[in-house]
Amino acid sequence: MQTNTQVILANRPVGEATPDCFSVETEELAPLADGQVRVAVDYISVDAGTRTMLRGEGFHMQVEMGQTILAGGVGRIIESAADGWEVGQAVRGGLGAQTVATVPTELLEKIDTSIAPASAYLGVLGASTGITAWIGIRCVAKPNAGDVFVVSAAAGAVGSIAGQIAKRDGATVIGIVGGAKKTAYLTEKLGFDAAIDYKNENVTERLRELAPNGVNVFFDNVGGPVLDAVLDHIAMHGKVVICGAISQYDDMDNVTGPSMYLRLAERQATMEGYAYFHFPDHIGPAMAELAGWVADGSIIADEEVLEGIDRYPEALQFMFNGGNIGKLLVKAS
Numbered sequence: 001m002q003t004n005t006q007v008i009l010a011n012r013p014v015g016e017a018t019p020d021c022f023s024v025e026t027e028e029l030a031p032l033a034d035g036q037v038r039v040a041v042d043y044i045s046v047d048a049g050t051r052t053m054l055r056g057e058g059f060h061m062q063v064e065m066g067q068t069i070l071a072g073g074v075g076r077i078i079e080s081a082a083d084g085w086e087v088g089q090a091v092r093g094g095l096g097a098q099t100v101a102t103v104p105t106e107l108l109e110k111i112d113t114s115i116a117p118a119s120a121y122l123g124v125l126g127a128s129t130g131i132t133a134w135i136g137i138r139c140v141a142k143p144n145a146g147d148v149f150v151v152s153a154a155a156g157a158v159g160s161i162a163g164q165i166a167k168r169d170g171a172t173v174i175g176i177v178g179g180a181k182k183t184a185y186l187t188e189k190l191g192f193d194a195a196i197d198y199k200n201e202n203v204t205e206r207l208r209e210l211a212p213n214g215v216n217v218f219f220d221n222v223g224g225p226v227l228d229a230v231l232d233h234i235a236m237h238g239k240v241v242i243c244g245a246i247s248q249y250d251d252m253d254n255v256t257g258p259s260m261y262l263r264l265a266e267r268q269a270t271m272e273g274y275a276y277f278h279f280p281d282h283i284g285p286a287m288a289e290l291a292g293w294v295a296d297g298s299i300i301a302d303e304e305v306l307e308g309i310d311r312y313p314e315a316l317q318f319m320f321n322g323g324n325i326g327k328l329l330v331k332a333s
């Protein structure tokens, strides 16, 4: 009998999502129903937004108690009861945090692993990673050549790609990250113009030094005090793009608003939020351009991999403590 090992929600987190919120359980699998396929999951995507799915209510889809954690994944079909979906086909979809997913094909998309390795379809070519970054830059932030562009969580999955696209588009790019290892990563490996360590430096003071005329575009992934510090130094006609706010996700009942928002009025600046799925027509072009950069090696898309489904329970804590550089994945088996 074939089995599946899955990560389920055992306790709703209060504050940080710690490993005891999850339980790893193995079940025997029933025979496939018509139209279903069975997928051996290779990689599971770990996303900041997953924390907001564990509350029981909110903007994102929610995980019920005892339910498999919702997550994007990539894998290979190992059994099929669906026409046109052959064993061996590589696929991507909402596979969940588990080793073997039994799913209807409507949830799946075929992927071409001759273009990029399967894991890249969750990272630089993934909807909630590279495509989110591309849409955020090209459809919302739209930095001009010569602009000072600042991005937070800049060494993470979305931020590292967003900063590289802004750099390609001619902006001067400053990344905000936690710790010296990450500031070095931004300037020495990703080619950012400068980096600020928000854990050990005064962000407002550093911005004054690095960008005396202010920040033209801020691409924010973290919210909280970092958002305030950059708002304080936004340029005339500047733009703040709210991609996310990870600093708020552990306590969404008490979100801290930006106390510096009056800088928007003083500097005739704007603030605009978005989700990648608000721009469905741009997902194809985003994918095509990102795949071109992957093929010619002109984009750096690092991945941080935790090996084994048993490590999923620590994954969110690892991310929320700033452990990852690049896209965080769990290798399921």
Ligand code: NAP
Pocket: 046, 047, 048, 049, 127, 128, 129, 132, 153, 154, 155, 156, 157, 158, 159, 176, 177, 178, 179, 182, 221, 222, 224, 226, 242, 243, 244, 245, 246, 247, 248, 274, 275, 276, 277, 319, 320, 321, 322, 323, 324, 325, 326, 327, 328
């Ligand atoms: P990620 O950037 O790979 O990882 C999150 C990073 O956030 C951590 O590595 C950590 O880096 C930083 N961080 C954690 N807690 C923080 C805090 N309290 N204050 C400041 N920084 C903190 O994660 P991701 O999955 O790519 O998500 C990045 C952002 O994009 C999230 O806000 C997410 O919700 C958003 N997102 C938006 C969309 C959309 O459609 N709008 C889609 C996908 C994701 P440091 O070491 O630098 O602190």
